[in-house]
Amino acid sequence: MSEPITITKEDIFQQVKLSCRIPEIIEQVLSQKVIIAAAEEAGIKVETEELQKAADLLRLTNKLTSADDTWKWLEKHRLSIDDFEEIVYHGVICGKLSQHLFSDKVEPYFFEHQLDYSGVLMYEVVLDDKDFALELFYAIKEGEMSFYDVSHKYIQDVELRRKGGYLGLLRRQDLKPEISAAVFAATPPQVLKPIVTAKGVHLIFVEEIIQAQLEKKLHEKIASDLFVEWLKKQVEEVNFISNL
Numbered sequence: 045m046s047e048p049i050t051i052t053k054e055d056i057f058q059q060v061k062l063s064c065r066i067p068e069i070i071e072q073v074l075s076q077k078v079i080i081a082a083a084e085e086a087g088i089k090v091e092t093e094e095l096q097k098a099a100d101l102l103r104l105t106n107k108l109t110s111a112d113d114t115w116k117w118l119e120k121h122r123l124s125i126d127d128f129e130e131i132v133y134h135g136v137i138c139g140k141l142s143q144h145l146f147s148d149k150v151e152p153y154f155f156e157h158q159l160d161y162s163g164v165l166m167y168e169v170v171l172d173d174k175d176f177a178l179e180l181f182y183a184i185k186e187g188e189m190s191f192y193d194v195s196h197k198y199i200q201d202v203e204l205r206r207k208g209g210y211l212g213l214l215r216r217q218d219l220k221p222e223i224s225a226a227v228f229a230a231t232p233p234q235v236l237k238p239i240v241t242a243k244g245v246h247l248i249f250v251e252e253i254i255q256a257q258l259e260k261k262l263h264e265k266i267a268s269d270l271f272v273e274w275l276k277k278q279v280e281e282v283n284f285i286s287n288l
Contacts, residue, residue: 075275078275078279082278083137086145095133098136099129099132102135114128142271145270145274146267150270151258154263154266158255162215162254163215163256164250164253164254166249167191167195167208167209167248169194169195170243170246170247172244172245174240174245177238178238181247191208191235192208216228222241226248227248230250232253233251235247236248
């Protein structure tokens with residue numbers, strides 16, 4: 045059996061440097077310091093009950109269903125109980141700061157950008173030839189073929205062909221600008237005239253446009269997005285001294 049290999053803190057730090065992750069780590073450290081400072085300035089406090097709920101959620105997320113599982117997880121990540129509590133605390137303070145800064149800004153932001161959150165249920169066949177795509181488009185319009193017929197005949201991908209070219213629920217940002225403009229201007233159900241992109245010629249059937257509703261999940265996402273953008277700007281503006 046070979047001799048055991050010793051790994052020191054210096055070894056780990058050197059590997060972090062060699063992996064070119066120092067800038068990433070510095071950004072994470074700055075982010076934490078900015079969040080803590082902003083929370084203190086805002087007078088945000090964390091209650092014991094909030095920490096307990098967050099700790100339970102962290103265990104659930106990592107499938108730590110027993111005390112033994114938790115200890116093994118801590119050992120694997122070289123974490124102490126204090127470290128675990130710090131992770132939980134940071135998560136709670138982050139969420140509370142986000143709500144403090146942006147809870148009253150979500151609704152105005154949503155209505156200003158409502159079109160960006162609308163969705164579409166659509167089907168697509170991508171072809172190589174525009175003239176041929178036009179022939180198929182007019183054949184569908186005149187009832188000579190259905191979009192289903194076209195998709196099952198001309199889609200090469202087996203799984204996509206089985207779904208008739210169905211792409212599911214897509215948001216505006218999921219689509220190329222030239223496709224998005226045509227799709228969200230459609231009057232469903234509608235087959236669109238072929239659209240040419242770098243990928244090919246797109247023959248699209250728009251089944252339904254789904255107008256966005258500011259439900260809890262979307263509210264949380266917008267607040268999170270606004271918070272991330274705010275934090276990024278704060279970190280960029282920080283002057284810091286490194287003792288590395």
